[in-house]
Each structure stands twice: as structure tokens, then as C-alpha cells.
Amino acid sequence: MTQQFTAVAHANTEKWQQLDAAHHLHPFTNPKDLKNKAARIIESAQGIYLTDSDGNEYLDAMAGLWCVNMGYGRQEIIDAVSAQIQQLPYYNAFFKTSHPPAAELSALLAEITPSHMNHTFFTSSGSEAIDTAIRMIWRYWDILEKPEKRIIISRKNAYHGSTIAASSLGGMEDMHKQGGIIPNIVHVEQPYWFGKRCETGADLDAQEFGREVAQSIADKIEELGENCVAAFIAEPIQGAGGVIIPPDSYWTEVKKICAQYEILFVVDEVICGFGRTGHWFGSDLYDLKPDLMPIAKGLSSGYLPIGGVMVSDRIADVLINQGGEFNHGYTYSGHPVCAAAAIANIKLMQAENIVETVRETTAPYLQKRLRELSDHALVGEVRGLGMLGAIELVKDKDNYIKFDKKRGVGAICRNHCFENKLVMRAVGDTMILSPPLIIQKSDIDTFIERARKSLDMTQQTLA
Ligand SMILES: Cc1ncc(COP(=O)(O)O)c(C=O)c1O
Known part of the structure; x- marks a missing residue:
């Protein structure tokens, strides 16, 4: 991206963020939080990737809100x-x-x-x-x-x-x-x-x-x-x-x-x-x-x-x-x-026989790779089925002890996911995923790489 384009993009981002903060009441959001930290503006999307108004590209492991099953731009x-x-x-x-x-x-x-x-x-x-x-x-x-x-x-x-x-x-x-x-x-x-x-x-x-x-x-x-x-x-x-x-x-x-x-x-x-x-x-x-x-x-x-x-x-x-x-x-x-x-x-x-592809090829691969994250010190349980998954973050995995809710560990991890260009959602301290059904094996590899990095960064933040 040229410097000139980046400057224009940033100016646009600020404009949308200001309008949004001034007039838009968001679902399931504390409005005060948006005053301190402006909304991320998603401008376009293709396949399983979202692009924000600064040109950053994110792997959308939530398929929007569990819905963009066939991917963007079809x-x-x-x-x-x-x-x-x-x-x-x-x-x-x-x-x-x-x-x-x-x-x-x-x-x-x-x-x-x-x-x-x-x-x-x-x-x-x-x-x-x-x-x-x-x-x-x-x-x-x-x-x-x-x-x-x-x-x-x-x-x-x-x-x-x-x-x-x-x-x-x-x-x-x-x-x-x-x-x-x-x-x-x-x-x-x-x-x-x-x-x-x-x-x-x-x-x-x-x-x-x-x-x-x-x-x-x-x-x-x-x-x-x-x-x-x-x-x-x-x-x-x-x-x-x-x-x-x-x-x-x-x-x-x-x-x-x-x-x-x-x-x-x-x-x-x-x-x-x-x-x-x-x-x-x-x-x-x-x-x-x-x-x-x-x-x-x-x-x-x-x-x-x-x-x-x-x-x-x-x-x-x-x-x-x-x-x-x-x-x-x-x-x-x-x-x-x-x-x-x-x-x-x-x-x-x-x-596209997508249901069969999910059942026989991509979901088994996702589930296999997802379970590799079980070895991480923060991960108490990995579960999943089809194109659904959950990663439970815990304080003590051997003794099944969760973190104090007030620490907001899930939210910390979700923020690190964003830094690593990955959209995962946090339900309490459970990271959840529901990627578009069209996700390919190579994208799943990218997902796992970014998820592990985000877990590592969460661990460092908590240390
Ligand atoms: C299982 C289930 N039922 C109903 C709804 C409500 O759907 P909507 O948000 O389209 O009203 C949702 C939304 O996430 C859901 O997950």
C-alpha cells in the first residue's frame, strides 16, 4: 500500500469511526467502551477474509455471526x-x-x-x-x-x-x-x-x-x-x-x-x-x-x-x-x-456439494488440527464438531480450574487474535469458532498458526 493511500484510508477510518461513535448504538456492546476505543470498520470481504478500512485483512473464523456459510462475494x-x-x-x-x-x-x-x-x-x-x-x-x-x-x-x-x-x-x-x-x-x-x-x-x-x-x-x-x-x-x-x-x-x-x-x-x-x-x-x-x-x-x-x-x-x-x-x-x-x-x-x-465436503474432508481436518492446541498451557479443553469449535482457557488445566471471570482472559485472547488478523469470539473464557463452510485446508493451517500465536501472546500478557 502506498503511503498516500494509507493516509487517505486512515482519514476515512477516522471519519467513519466518528460518525459511528456519535450516532450508532451497537448490539451487545457497552457504548462507553466505544468512546474509549473506536469501532473497527469492516469495508469489504472476499471468500473467508474481511478487509478493514485501513486495508488490514482478517481471517473470519466466525463466518460473520455464524452465518456466512458460503463465504463472501459469491x-x-x-x-x-x-x-x-x-x-x-x-x-x-x-x-x-x-x-x-x-x-x-x-x-x-x-x-x-x-x-x-x-x-x-x-x-x-x-x-x-x-x-x-x-x-x-x-x-x-x-x-x-x-x-x-x-x-x-x-x-x-x-x-x-x-x-x-x-x-x-x-x-x-x-x-x-x-x-x-x-x-x-x-x-x-x-x-x-x-x-x-x-x-x-x-x-x-x-x-x-x-x-x-x-x-x-x-x-x-x-x-x-x-x-x-x-x-x-x-x-x-x-x-x-x-x-x-x-x-x-x-x-x-x-x-x-x-x-x-x-x-x-x-x-x-x-x-x-x-x-x-x-x-x-x-x-x-x-x-x-x-x-x-x-x-x-x-x-x-x-x-x-x-x-x-x-x-x-x-x-x-x-x-x-x-x-x-x-x-x-x-x-x-x-x-x-x-x-x-x-x-x-x-x-x-x-x-458445490459443500455439506459432503465439510463432513468428509474439511471438518475432520479442522477438528484434528484444532485438537493440537490442547497441548497449550492455557487450554483446558478443545471440543468441536463439523465447522464448530471451542477452546476453553483455564488457569490450571490439570485440576480443571478456571480463571477468575474478572480477569477477562477470553477478551484478552480475542484482542490478540485481532492483532494477529484472526476473528475469533470469546464467550467468557471460551474462544469459539464457526468458520465459513468453504474454508480450505490451507486456511485451516493459517487459522491454527494465528490461534496458537494468540494463545502464546495471551499467556505472556497474563504472566
Ligand atoms: C440458536 C440461535 N437462535 C436464534 C438466534 C437469533 O437469531 P437473530 O439474531 O437472527 O434474531 C440466534 C442468533 O445468534 C441463535 O444463535
């Missing part, structure tokens, strides 16, 4: 969006109207989702999909004349979105502290073996732990009364909660419990859907057979905002044939341009 999606915006930039799906993109996308989703799911209700985000699922659950039981079935069981540390209903359903204490939770939501334990191991100091058998945590759902149903419980909701793998991969015994047991009781099973696929686990859906990986399945993010690889709820045939039959009008919907439900982006994205995934 011409097929850009062209589809451009054609659709000229043909029909907007029309709604209310009052018995539709348009080709919404119809085509719903058919495509019926093809790729589990075979018992053949209907979609469209939304613009994951949070709206969760709100829609809640309204559908309650509507379903009302139609069946069981209005007392209202309680939805969710899990601690789950993330289901940021609307009032979605944040209530999620299990994030810091969100509940700001506004509480709506009625009829109850939280049970999460299958976080490493966390429990550190917390109790006990030599915990993972499979037994998985069964016990699953059993707590059945216990909760018994305590509340089956006649009052409407549904259980879970992510196949908790994402924002720290990439919590349950022991194998967990889902085996939960499936039995969901079949045993008369409750709906909602599987939130907002992160795990669209290839992230090396299967089209987390439900395919664990054979979960959900009644409802919220989707978003990877549906359009994040190119445009679109989400939805996949509805199983059993539930659709009640809603369609017995329910009458469902008084619910969004101006942008099935937005034609967003739907066109999603169609192009899914077709691209199919044309």
Missing part, C-alpha cells in the same frame, strides 16, 4: 439478488397472495430439511422465527382444546435471540437481568460437561452426566405437570452459549423423553442448520425428528435477512386443517429478494 447470490430486485423488489404474502421466490424457496426447503417437514412460515430473523414458533406452539394446543398447555421448557445458557420472547426463552442470565422473562418459560440444566467438571471438581463421567441432565427435563415435566407443558426447545449444539457439544448419551435420552410425554419438540437450527455440523441440519446428525424447526443465518449465508420455521406434517395438519386463520405475520415474511438470495445460496451449496 457472484451467484449477488446476481440472483440483483435480478430479483429489478423484477419484484417487494410484495407481501398476506391476503392470499404469493410470489415465485417464496413458493420456490418453501419447496426447496421441503426438499432439504428432514422428510417429515414440508411447510415453512417465513420471518426476517432467527428471533422472529423463535417468536413465531412460540405462537405456533400455543396456537397448536389451543386448536386441540388444551389451552392449559402453555409452559415451554428451555435450557440455561441457550441463545434463542433478542426479542422479548426469544430472550426469555434463551437462558442468558445477563439478558434476563435487563427486563426479566415473560411468563410460562422454565429453564433446565445445559449438558456442559467441562463446566460442571470445573465447577464441582468431581471426576464426572461424561455419558452419565449426559443422561442425568436429560433426566432433569423429565423431572421438570413431572414437577410442572405434563398437562401444563407445551414444548421443549433446544439447539442441537448450543452456539452462543459456548459451543456446548452434549455427550452422546444426552440426545439419546432426550429423544426418549420427548416421545414419552405429550409435548412438542422444537429444535433451534439457526446456527446448526445449513451444513454447519457436516449434515444439512443438526437434526439429521442426531436424528431428532423435531415438530418445529426455527431456521435463519445460513439460509441465505447472511447475504440478506431471512429466517423461518419449518413445520412438521403432524403440526401442519392441525394448523392448516383445523385451525382457521393464524393471526401472525411480518411485512417481510418471505420477502422476494431475501428469498431469491436464499434460493441461490442453497443451490450453490448443492452444486
Whole structure:
């Protein structure tokens, strides 16, 4: 980069930072922090790399926010969006109207989702999909004349979105502290073996732990009364909660419990859907057979905002044939341009056999290389599955002792990652990754190199 260009770039950076600091309220950010340290301005991106307004290039190991599955700059999606915006930039799906993109996308989703799911209700985000699922659950039981079935069981540390209903359903204490939770939501334990191991100091058998945590759902149903419980909701793998991969015994047991009781099973696929686990859906990986399945993010690889709820045939039959009008919907439900982006994205995934490539080639390589980081003094556990991973930073790896939260070790490591041109996220002291599915083996090598360097630098900072 020439000196002149660098100077211009810096001037632009300052301009954007000033405008941003003066007028932009950011999600999940302490606004005061942005006064002390200006926002990083991302200006462009290609493949799996982001470029900031000073020309620095970062490997985006978070795929944006777990969403840019097919990578940045895909011409097929850009062209589809451009054609659709000229043909029909907007029309709604209310009052018995539709348009080709919404119809085509719903058919495509019926093809790729589990075979018992053949209907979609469209939304613009994951949070709206969760709100829609809640309204559908309650509507379903009302139609069946069981209005007392209202309680939805969710899990601690789950993330289901940021609307009032979605944040209530999620299990994030810091969100509940700001506004509480709506009625009829109850939280049970999460299958976080490493966390429990550190917390109790006990030599915990993972499979037994998985069964016990699953059993707590059945216990909760018994305590509340089956006649009052409407549904259980879970992510196949908790994402924002720290990439919590349950022991194998967990889902085996939960499936039995969901079949045993008369409750709906909602599987939130907002992160795990669209290839992230090396299967089209987390439900395919664990054979979960959900009644409802919220989707978003990877549906359009994040190119445009679109989400939805996949509805199983059993539930659709009640809603369609017995329910009458469902008084619910969004101006942008099935937005034609967003739907066109999603169609192009899914077709691209199919044309490139990306799910198979992830499952058979790149994810096994990522997981193998990721586990090499286990030898680092700061690393207590490395876990991962498909294109998801977590690196737990601990004070004493031999004795499962975590750092004092106040030290902010995860944030220190995340900052070093940025210095090393790597985007990884910190959930407490857990570094998490969810790279674009198109990541190649050579990029994975670059990722590991930068991650190790960042760990070393974190260790030096703490010394
Ligand atoms: C599992 C899960 N569900 C729902 C949501 C909410 O999606 P959105 O941010 O699009 O509203 C998220 C967002 O990260 C998520 O991870």
C-alpha cells in the first residue's frame, strides 16, 4: 500500500469511526467502551477474509455471526439478488397472495430439511422465527382444546435471540437481568460437561452426566405437570452459549423423553442448520425428528435477512386443517429478494456439494488440527464438531480450574487474535469458532498458526 493511500484510508477510518461513535448504538456492546476505543470498520470481504478500512485483512473464523456459510462475494447470490430486485423488489404474502421466490424457496426447503417437514412460515430473523414458533406452539394446543398447555421448557445458557420472547426463552442470565422473562418459560440444566467438571471438581463421567441432565427435563415435566407443558426447545449444539457439544448419551435420552410425554419438540437450527455440523441440519446428525424447526443465518449465508420455521406434517395438519386463520405475520415474511438470495445460496451449496465436503474432508481436518492446541498451557479443553469449535482457557488445566471471570482472559485472547488478523469470539473464557463452510485446508493451517500465536501472546500478557 502506498503511503498516500494509507493516509487517505486512515482519514476515512477516522471519519467513519466518528460518525459511528456519535450516532450508532451497537448490539451487545457497552457504548462507553466505544468512546474509549473506536469501532473497527469492516469495508469489504472476499471468500473467508474481511478487509478493514485501513486495508488490514482478517481471517473470519466466525463466518460473520455464524452465518456466512458460503463465504463472501459469491457472484451467484449477488446476481440472483440483483435480478430479483429489478423484477419484484417487494410484495407481501398476506391476503392470499404469493410470489415465485417464496413458493420456490418453501419447496426447496421441503426438499432439504428432514422428510417429515414440508411447510415453512417465513420471518426476517432467527428471533422472529423463535417468536413465531412460540405462537405456533400455543396456537397448536389451543386448536386441540388444551389451552392449559402453555409452559415451554428451555435450557440455561441457550441463545434463542433478542426479542422479548426469544430472550426469555434463551437462558442468558445477563439478558434476563435487563427486563426479566415473560411468563410460562422454565429453564433446565445445559449438558456442559467441562463446566460442571470445573465447577464441582468431581471426576464426572461424561455419558452419565449426559443422561442425568436429560433426566432433569423429565423431572421438570413431572414437577410442572405434563398437562401444563407445551414444548421443549433446544439447539442441537448450543452456539452462543459456548459451543456446548452434549455427550452422546444426552440426545439419546432426550429423544426418549420427548416421545414419552405429550409435548412438542422444537429444535433451534439457526446456527446448526445449513451444513454447519457436516449434515444439512443438526437434526439429521442426531436424528431428532423435531415438530418445529426455527431456521435463519445460513439460509441465505447472511447475504440478506431471512429466517423461518419449518413445520412438521403432524403440526401442519392441525394448523392448516383445523385451525382457521393464524393471526401472525411480518411485512417481510418471505420477502422476494431475501428469498431469491436464499434460493441461490442453497443451490450453490448443492452444486458445490459443500455439506459432503465439510463432513468428509474439511471438518475432520479442522477438528484434528484444532485438537493440537490442547497441548497449550492455557487450554483446558478443545471440543468441536463439523465447522464448530471451542477452546476453553483455564488457569490450571490439570485440576480443571478456571480463571477468575474478572480477569477477562477470553477478551484478552480475542484482542490478540485481532492483532494477529484472526476473528475469533470469546464467550467468557471460551474462544469459539464457526468458520465459513468453504474454508480450505490451507486456511485451516493459517487459522491454527494465528490461534496458537494468540494463545502464546495471551499467556505472556497474563504472566
Ligand atoms: C440458536 C440461535 N437462535 C436464534 C438466534 C437469533 O437469531 P437473530 O439474531 O437472527 O434474531 C440466534 C442468533 O445468534 C441463535 O444463535
